[in-house]
Amino acid sequence: MGKTITLRVDDNIYNTLKRAADGDRRTISNFIEYAAINYIFNNNIVDDNEMEEIMVFEKDIKKGMEDIKKGRYKIIG
Numbered sequence: 370m371g372k373t374i375t376l377r378v379d380d381n382i383y384n385t386l387k388r389a390a391d392g393d394r395r396t397i398s399n400f401i402e403y404a405a406i407n408y409i410f411n412n413n414i415v416d417d418n419e420m421e422e423i424m425v426f427e428k429d430i431k432k433g434m435e436d437i438k439k440g441r442y443k444i445i446g
Contacts, residue, residue: 376401385399386400
């Protein structure tokens with residue numbers, strides 16, 4: 370069963386959401402759900418290609434973390 374969320378936005382945001390929803394022929398509720406899911410999947414999840422790029426450096430990252438733990442580096446902030 371779906372959950373209900375109350376969202377308070379100012380008039381300018383509401384009007385922007387309404388225009389965007391109308392442009393996609395969606396309800397405002399459906400548009401907000403779609404936009405939120407789209408944002409999550411496009412901005413917070415690493416795809417396979419990006420993960421492969423990260424994993425190339427896994428060994429170096431682990432070595433660097435070990436060096437920090439052993440006091441070989443001093444972090445200056």
